[in-house]
Amino acid sequence: xxxxxxxxxxxxxxxxPAPALDPTAVEExxxxxxxxxxxxxxxxxxxREIDAGSCNGCELEIHALNNAYYxxxxxxxxxVASPRHADxxxxxxxxxxxxxxxxxxxxxxxxxxxxxxxxxxCARDGGCFAGSYAVVGGVSQxxxxxxxxxxCPPPPVTILQGLLALLDxxxxxxxxxx
Amino acid sequence: MPSLIDLxxxxxxxxxxxxxxxxxxxxxxxxxxxxxxxxxxxxxxxLWGEPSTVHxxxxxxxxxxxxxxxxxxxxxxYPSVGKYHPPAxxxxxxINDLFGLFxxxxxxxxxxxxxxxxxxxxxxxxxxxxxxxxxxxxxxxAEGDGLxxxxxxxxxxxxxxPGHFRFTASGETVVRLEQRLGYTHKGIEGLMxxxxxxxxxxxxxxxxxxxxxxxxxxxxxxxxxxxQLAVPDRAVWLRALLAELERLANHLGDIGAICNDASxxxxxxxxxxxxxxxxxxxxxxxxxxxxxxxxxPGGLVRDLDENGQAAIRATxxxxxxxxxxxxxLYDNTASLxxxxxxxxxxxxxxxxxxAAGGYxxxxxxxxxxxxxxxxxxxxxxxRFEVPVLDEGDVNARVWIRIREVEQSLSLAxxxxxxxxxxxxxxxxxxxxxxxxGMALVEGFRGDIMVWLRLDGGxxxxxxxxxxxxxxxxxxxxxxxxNIVADFPLCNKSFNCSYSxxxx
Numbered sequence: 001x002x003x004x005x006x007x008x009x010x011x012x013x014x015x016x017p018a019p020a021l022d023p024t025a026v027e028e029x030x031x032x033x034x035x036x037x038x039x040x041x042x043x044x045x046x047x048r049e050i051d052a053g054s055c056n057g058c059e060l061e062i063h064a065l066n067n068a069y070y071x072x073x074x075x076x077x078x079x080v081a082s083p084r085h086a087d088x089x090x091x092x093x094x095x096x097x098x099x100x101x102x103x104x105x106x107x108x109x110x111x112x113x114x115x116x117x118x119x120x121x122c123a124r125d126g127g128c129f130a131g132s133y134a135v136v137g138g139v140s141q142x143x144x145x146x147x148x149x150x151x152c153p154p155p156p157v158t159i160l161q162g163l164l165a166l167l168d169x170x171x172x173x174x175x176x177x178x
Numbered sequence: 179m180p181s182l183i184d185l186x187x188x189x190x191x192x193x194x195x196x197x198x199x200x201x202x203x204x205x206x207x208x209x210x211x212x213x214x215x216x217x218x219x220x221x222x223x224x225l226w227g228e229p230s231t232v233h234x235x236x237x238x239x240x241x242x243x244x245x246x247x248x249x250x251x252x253x254x255x256y257p258s259v260g261k262y263h264p265p266a267x268x269x270x271x272x273i274n275d276l277f278g279l280f281x282x283x284x285x286x287x288x289x290x291x292x293x294x295x296x297x298x299x300x301x302x303x304x305x306x307x308x309x310x311x312x313x314x315x316x317x318x319x320a321e322g323d324g325l326x327x328x329x330x331x332x333x334x335x336x337x338x339x340p341g342h343f344r345f346t347a348s349g350e351t352v353v354r355l356e357q358r359l360g361y362t363h364k365g366i367e368g369l370m371x372x373x374x375x376x377x378x379x380x381x382x383x384x385x386x387x388x389x390x391x392x393x394x395x396x397x398x399x400x401x402x403x404x405x406q407l408a409v410p411d412r413a414v415w416l417r418a419l420l421a422e423l424e425r426l427a428n429h430l431g432d433i434g435a436i437c438n439d440a441s442x443x444x445x446x447x448x449x450x451x452x453x454x455x456x457x458x459x460x461x462x463x464x465x466x467x468x469x470x471x472x473x474x475p476g477g478l479v480r481d482l483d484e485n486g487q488a489a490i491r492a493t494x495x496x497x498x499x500x501x502x503x504x505x506x507l508y509d510n511t512a513s514l515x516x517x518x519x520x521x522x523x524x525x526x527x528x529x530x531x532x533a534a535g536g537y538x539x540x541x542x543x544x545x546x547x548x549x550x551x552x553x554x555x556x557x558x559x560x561r562f563e564v565p566v567l568d569e570g571d572v573n574a575r576v577w578i579r580i581r582e583v584e585q586s587l588s589l590a591x592x593x594x595x596x597x598x599x600x601x602x603x604x605x606x607x608x609x610x611x612x613x614x615g616m617a618l619v620e621g622f623r624g625d626i627m628v629w630l631r632l633d634g635g636x637x638x639x640x641x642x643x644x645x646x647x648x649x650x651x652x653x654x655x656x657x658x659x660n661i662v663a664d665f666p667l668c669n670k671s672f673n674c675s676y677s678x679x680x681x
Contacts, residue, residue: 001444001507014451049337053362055677057387057468059337063431064457067450081335097295098361099340102332128380133301134365153387155467 014068018075019157021165044076045167047117048086048110052103052139054093057153058120062090064156077163083109088166089143092153094122094129095136107143115146115166119159124148182220182238185211186245195614196403200233200246208249209257211236216262221533222648223618224627225259225266226641227273229303232256233641235616235627237533242551246616246629251279258284265532265648276367277303288316291360291680302368320346320354328662332361336666339676343665350661355654362680370630370640375401375606378637379474382628385642386678387468391424392621393628393642394473399554400628400640401475404615407606411598413477415556419593420460420469422586423490425622426497427456429579429586432673436576437508439666440517448504455493462489477603487594494590497583505580518573522656522668525570532652535624535645537578538672542570548620560592572671608635621645623675644678 051059065072066079080086083106095103107116118139121127126137139145149162180188189201203211211234214220223235223244233248249256258281260267270281271290278300280287294312298305325346332340342358366381373381382397383390395417402409434449457467463486464472472480482490508514524534529542539546547564549557565581567574614631624645631638653672657665 001511004444004448004503004507050333051337051339051362053340053364053677055384055387055390056339056675057384057390057470059339060387060431060468062337064450064454067454068447069451069454079337083333093362094364096362096364097297098293098363099332100295102340102361106333128377128384129364129366129369132365132369133296133298134363134368152470153468155461 015071015074016069018164019161021161021168044078045088045163046078046080046086047088047090047163048080048083048106049090049092050083050103050106052091052093052099052123052142053096053135054120054122058092058123061151061153061156062092062119062159065159070156070160072160072163075160075164075167077167083107084111086110086114088115088117090117090119091139091143091145092119092123094126094132095139095142097134097136100136100142103139103142116143117147117149117162117166118145119149119151119154121150121152124150127152181241182236182243182245185247189247192248192614194404194612195246195616196406198244198246198616200248200614202248202250205249205257208234208247208259211247212257212259212262212266215259215266218530221530222259222263222265223533223625224629224641224643225269225273226629226643227277227279227302228639229277230254230279232273232279233629234259235629244552244616244618254278255280255282257282260284260286263531265651268651269647276301278306279303291363293360296365301365302371315358317344317356317358318354322348322353324348325353341676345662345665347662350663352657352660352662352665355657355665357650357654359650359676360680362677364677364681366681367639367641370637373637375475375632375635375637378630378640380471382640382642383470383473385681386644386675388428389424389621389623389626389644389675389678390468390470391420391473392619392626394471395421396617396619396621396626396628397630397640397642398473398475399617399619400615400630401606401632402615403617404613404630404632405606405609407476407604409477410601410604412481412600413602415593415597416478416482416602417473418556418560419482419490419590419597420464420472421619421621422590422593423456423460424469426583426586426590427453427460428622429583430456430497430501432670433504433508433576433579433583435673436518436572436667436670437514439670440514442511442514445504445508445514448500452497452500455496459486459489459493462486474603476606477601479603481602482597490590491594494587494594497587501583508576508580515573517664517667518576518671519571521572521664522653522660522671523570524652524656526568528652528655529570532648534648534652536620536622536649537575537582537624538645538649538652539624540564540566541574541578543568546625548618548625552618554619556593560589562589572667575671608632610634612638623673623678624649642678642681644675644681646674646676646679650674650679 275292328345340361383394434446437445526543627643630640
């Protein structure tokens with residue numbers, strides 16, 4: 001282990017520069033976010049991820065955000081274990097009927113101010129599962145959604161862009177109000 | 179004692195079923211098959227329903243012969259297999275939920291996927307209105323002094339799929355774990371009915387995100403079997419390349435994640451870099467990090483160009499440089515071994531009874547790999563080993579994955595070395611009349627089975643069986659007498675699919 005740790009002193013970091021912002025995501029957020037709430041958030045985000053019936057593809061890419069290339073924690077973004085600790089609920093999947101109740105309860109367990117980010121094509125409108133007897137449809141049919149990140153699944157860079165847009169808006173508005 | 183093939187001759191053979199035989203049996207024959215499964219000479223591959231028929235796929239342990247036994251049940255009841263052979267229990271509960279076909283004398287008649295929230299009962303059968311009131315789900319009892327229950331899920335603390343675990347513990351020791359799944363049930367088999375083959379492939383590729391290649395592969399093979407379609411050589415070889423890349427990415431990620439659940443984050447940090455490298459190479463080569471929607475019935479939609487080859491080669495060359503140091507780290511860290519050795523043991527007898535596929539079976543002495551037997555091209559033309567261990571603990575499952583990483587690297591290199599040229603895809607025509615096809619493909623988790631019937635170019639019925647069906651129950655057994663804190667470790671070493679099981 002010492003050898004591995006020692007090597008890491010000399011080897012360059014894996015971490016890559018942050019991606020540029022996606023203008024459509026910024027726009028969508030501008031409309032969605034309330035000014036006063038933004039001020040409270042500062043420049044950090046605690047995210048509670050909730051799988052409301054996805055195929056697990058989106059979870060794999062959300063996981064990847066934590067690897068050394070993306071290193072999401074350097075932006076002040078971290079995934080937390082409880083909705084009670086979260087600013088953001090990140091929801092995936094075409095919300096199955098069997099998960100609807102759990103999603104609602106998780107939403108209500110998250111303190112205000114809070115944002116809901118729906119990740120993936122299924123989370124927007126049910127994706128290719130729309131119309132099934134077992135599926136509600138998009139996340140917005142169950143809880144209010146502030147930002148959609150499209151993709152099947154969206155690659156980590158796209159998810160990161162969406163989250164950075166969220167942070168960017170909140171930071172700007174915090175300074176303009178203060 | 180009749181062989182599986184003899185048994186099939188006693189039933190009425192269905193002509194348009196391939197590549198393995200299917201026969202319609204009577205209740206006597208059905209019961210005989212169930213008792214043979216219980217005796218352990220045959221293994222259960224799958225058990226699924228249709229509006230008034232049940233089907234059971236069987237594999238002979240010694241000869242790897244495969245057959246499907248069907249039973250018409252116009253009266254909505256059929257003799258229970260689960261009564262003799264517990265691995266069938268959850269499958270029979272599911273058949274009841276989806277089709278309203280009841281297994282007589284089923285020892286456990288609680289619903290499995292149906293949580294009375296669909297507003298319809300028997301959605302693939304008679305479709306009647308849901309019950310007006312929901313009875314609480316009755317968990318199995320565990321009684322004794324000082325026992326307490328811990329309820330976990332469906333929303334977990336990590337970034338994982340939803341499911342419910344009910345632990346009964348005595349102090350820190352788990353006395354009983356009972357799973358309740360079904361939260362991610364999306365009604366995929368319902369959506370398949372009447373769908374085109376193209377839409378079917380899209381749905382199959384979304385049964386379980388980490389096995390999107392394996393599912394598209396299995397679905398496509400089943401369609402091709404039904405239509406007796408020969409796929410071009412280049413597609414046959416490229417499909418295997420995709421499957422091996424998927425296996426590599428998943429194993430690398432999971433080896434790290436298991437260590438992380440033993441509080442050893444360094445392994446995860448390094449393993450995740452290697453996993454990301456594989457996904458990026460896949461993205462360069464096939465235009466999608468998880469290689470989704472690349473395999474379709476008839477072949478592939480995207481060819482591998484020189485750029486893609488170079489990206490994959492670079493990754494395949496890099497892993498042998500970096501991975502051995504991590505293996506050594508795993509092997510030589512006492513605090514890590516202390517958590518994984520002897521933890522979460524699955525006995526060989528249980529692995530055999532449940533016909534557990536993948537690393538769960540192979541870590542408990544079950545040397546089953548569908549790439550070997552029954553086998554399919556191009557694997558019959560490639561050199562590889564199927565690693566097997568007997569300990570059945572978390573450590574053994576980690577080692578099987580380590581060995582499989584090595585095998586997949588070798589397989590991917592062999593495929594690239596010998597990749598044939600030529601066309602990539604043949605058109606999938608619509609045959610008149612019903613045609614049935616079946617396929618078994620080795621996903622990273624184990625054997626994935628797809629059975630389907632096509633009628634005039636449309637899917638009449640498609641059943642997809644995830645390896646997790648026969649692995650989830652073993653996790654319940656593995657955790658017994660371990661401490662609650664070791665559950666994440668055991669769970670991750672299994673890494674069963676929720677979405678694949680719930681469908």
